Amino acid sequence: MDSKLMSLEEAISSYVQNGDLIGIGGLSFWRKPICACREIIRQEKKDLSICTFVGGIDVDMLVGGGCVSEIRASFVGMEVFGMAPHYRKGVESGEIRISEESEASIALGLKCSYLKVPFMPLKGIIGTDFPKVRDDIKQFEDPLGSGTQLMAMPKIDLDVAIVHVNDADEFGNGNIEGAVWLDDDMAKTAKKTIIISEKLVETEDIIRLPRRAQIPMQTTAAVVKVPFGAHPTSCFPNYTFDPIHIQTYLKTDFEEYKRKYILNKTHSQYLEEVGGVQTILNVLL
Amino acid sequence: MSEYSKDYTMDEMLTVLMAREVRNDDVMIVGVATPCVWAAFTLAKVTHAPDAIFHYIMGNTYVFEPRQVSLLYLEMNTARAYKFQNSGECTLESLPSDTLTTIEWFRPAQIDMYGNTNNICIGEWKNPKIRFPGCAGIADFSMFYSRGSFLYTPRHDRKTFVPKVDFISGVGFPDGKPSICGGSGPQCVITNLAYLTFDNETKRMKIGTIHPGIDLETVKKSTGFELIIPKDLKETKPPTEKEIKLLRGKVDPLEIRKLEVLGGKEREELLNQVIEKELAMEKRFPNLLL
Incomplete structure (x- = not known):
């Protein structure tokens, strides 16, 4: 069996094309593949349609980065921190389109994709x-x-699904320890699925985990290991979301944010920029 | 019943009134960014509804035990579940069910006299003055609950209570009739000024009770349409001392619920305070309240 392990850069450049409909896993501030959002911005992907159950900083960042032409989400906000500024501006100025969604419209759209019904x-x-x-x-x-x-x-037919998980093996089995939300539906129905994992484990370890693999390897195209890759969102039970960085995000002009945290930054440089060891200790559960 | 409290704030009034709507056999949906709702359900659970079940959207879990309301560690509460679902299952199974999910609070940005609500935008949808985050599940669930839907807002004013909402994203009583989907429709609107209900015949919004210290003129002036006013207008029963003590001492000692009520600088200060206190916690499991 071939390994699907690759770098984040390779996964995004190989599997995300301009104009694609991208499903993003997680919900709100929880278990979002934010490192992949930063990589999409670095690679200057354009004209993406983003589908997610409940969006937050993921959607807002991609809109701010100029990567998005359409949003399909039942909610996009920054929770108790307020509104999502770039999303709001993008919609109010007419720069991005919205497909108005509810929770069931997305859940059912993905069910259609399984069943191949319109x-x-x-x-x-x-x-x-x-x-x-x-x-x-x-x-x-x-x-x-x-x-x-x-x-x-x-029907919602995703071109790509990007999900963040706790554990994955190199063949693409992914295990989520906390809530799954729509991640498994997205991963199983998308044409190409990218798994970002906190930890890389042997298949044997996945089999021993209580809920085994919610995401089966046969629908996975790429596996990327990025510890703290969901930061500043959470990845239960490893870490919670980083309220201080979310506040920083909301207070910083996006071009400045991009320079400081996204462009030409390796993952470890990013973690240093957001506060290094102290930030990691803050969010660890 | 213990003595009524003489010292309570508006957020406490709202939270207590919302808690009182919960029944012992309810399954209570806790949504995203609604600490008042979470505090209300938890208060109900530790007072009159010990058998009620939490249904957390942020975890897609059914949870039996009540824990202290938290900002940073809410997943610790949701993950101690006796059942996990994914969002698809959760949304689709619970939608038409009378038992899987029974009570949900919606906070509208706009509401009309028939309880139709808007959480989408101000102005025209195509060219909005303000785009809100969206309605999440309100468009799916508002017309279904056999217990009806429950509404609240800490902003009882003419911006919220409007003659016509700019976008119907939650269904009340369309044209004064129950929804064809079979739910019981909106049951009440709890505000900072009054407890509002809906008239059985006309399905129009009417005053149930007015909060202590608020006069009828203020309520009328703050509503953008005509409310039905009952002949014997009564005062809302304020929180009891027991309810206040539990809310402040156990359920939500960090006052996270107040984030729904405050604005501007005050709100920012509270948010910073909550973050600081929670980051300083050695033990990251919110306190079990049993």
Whole structure:
């Protein structure tokens, strides 16, 4: 069996193309593949559509970096820290498009992808203004005759899924210790899946883990080892999110942020810049 | 029932009123960035609803035990679950169920007299004046709950209570009728001024009770549409001393709930304080409240 282990640079340059629909795992400030977002910005990828269940600094950073043309997320914000500034500006200025999503619209869109059906019926959304801004959804009556009104929610076929995990083997089995969110659906349905892992383990170790591999190797294209790769978001149970860096992000002009934390920075240089050992001790659980 | 407290703040009033809506057999959804809701559910759990179950969106977990509200270590609470799900399962299973998930609080940016809500944008969707983070699951869940949906806002003013919302992202009683999806619709709106409910016949918003120290004129003036006013207008029962003691002492001693209420510099100072205190904690598991 061939190893899929590669550098972050190689994984992003090999598997992320301009214009792709990219699924990003995690939720809000939790277990987001932020090191991959920084690499996408470094490689100046353009015109990406970003799909994520709940977005935060991941989406905001990619918008700030000029990599994004469309967002598909049920929520993009910085939680108790406030609004996502670049996302907000991008939408308000018309620079980026939004496909207005709910939680179920994304969950069902990915289910469609498994089943290779163009849509799934949802008995929700009905009564909202979603149909006014989504010309790809449609209310219809149950064709089997119950009279039920339903909403047809379209398939979401990801070109690439990028997920951050606790443990992975070099063949692409990935284990998530905390909440999985939509990561497994994204990883299993995307054409190409990149796993970023805190730790590299033997397949034997994955088999012994309580919940084994939520992400099976046969759908994984690349495995990248990046400890603290989710920083400044969390990776339970290793570390929590870094509130101080999130505040720094919100206070710093993006061009300056990019120079200081993204461009021409190795991962260890990045960790030094964000506060080094003290920051690591802060976030360790 | 212990004595009513004479010394409470607005965030405590909101939190206590929200807690009182919880029943012992409820499954309580704790969403993202809503510490008031989390504090309210935890308070309910340690007072009158010991069997209620937490359903954490941030963990996609069902959790039985109550722990202290936390900003940095909330995953420690959610990961001690008796059941993990992924978001797909969680959203799709819970959506039409009367048992997997029963009570959720929504905080609208705008609300109309029929309880339709907006968390999407101010102004036209295509060209918004303000783009909000989005409605997350509100568009899916608001029309489904058999217990109905529960609303709150610490900003009872004409910007929030509007004649027409700019975008319907949460369904109330469309045109004064229950949603065709079968849920019971909005049950109440808890604000910094009053406890609002919905009229059985017309489905229009009406005043339930007014908080102590607030007069009717203030409530009317702060609402952008006509509220139904009951003949015998009563005062809201304030938090009890026991509720306040538990909230301050056990449930949320760092006052994280206040982040939902404060603004500007005050808010920033509190946020810094919470971060500093939590980073200084040696033990990173929030206290178990049993």
